[in-house]
Amino acid sequence: MSEKVHLFAETSAAAIGSKASFGGGAASFVAFFAGINWIGWLSLGIAILGLIINAYFSCQRNHREKEIHRLKVKQLKDQCDAKQD
Numbered sequence: 131m132s133e134k135v136h137l138f139a140e141t142s143a144a145a146i147g148s149k150a151s152f153g154g155g156a157a158s159f160v161a162f163f164a165g166i167n168w169i170g171w172l173s174l175g176i177a178i179l180g181l182i183i184n185a186y187f188s189c190q191r192n193h194r195e196k197e198i199h200r201l202k203v204k205q206l207k208d209q210c211d212a213k214q215d
Contacts, residue, residue, distance in 0.1 A: 151180030
């Protein structure tokens with residue numbers, strides 16, 4: 131149960147990061163044409179923060195998937211070794 135909650139939290143955070151990136155980029159684009167510099171810089175900062183959040187959770191997912199793969203390969207090796215004996 132704890133893994134499901136943890137996975138849900140990571141998925142939610144990644145979705146929020148993605149939406150923050152999109153929103154920041156869109157606001158930056160609008161601010162560029164509006165000529166309001168502080169809004170543009172703020173939007174750019176939000177977009178970069180969203181990118182960092184996405185990168186972090188993608189890296190975490192990659193590590194988790196590698197570990198799961200390693201465990202599955204080990205389990206299959208152990209089954210093959212047991213059948214040979």
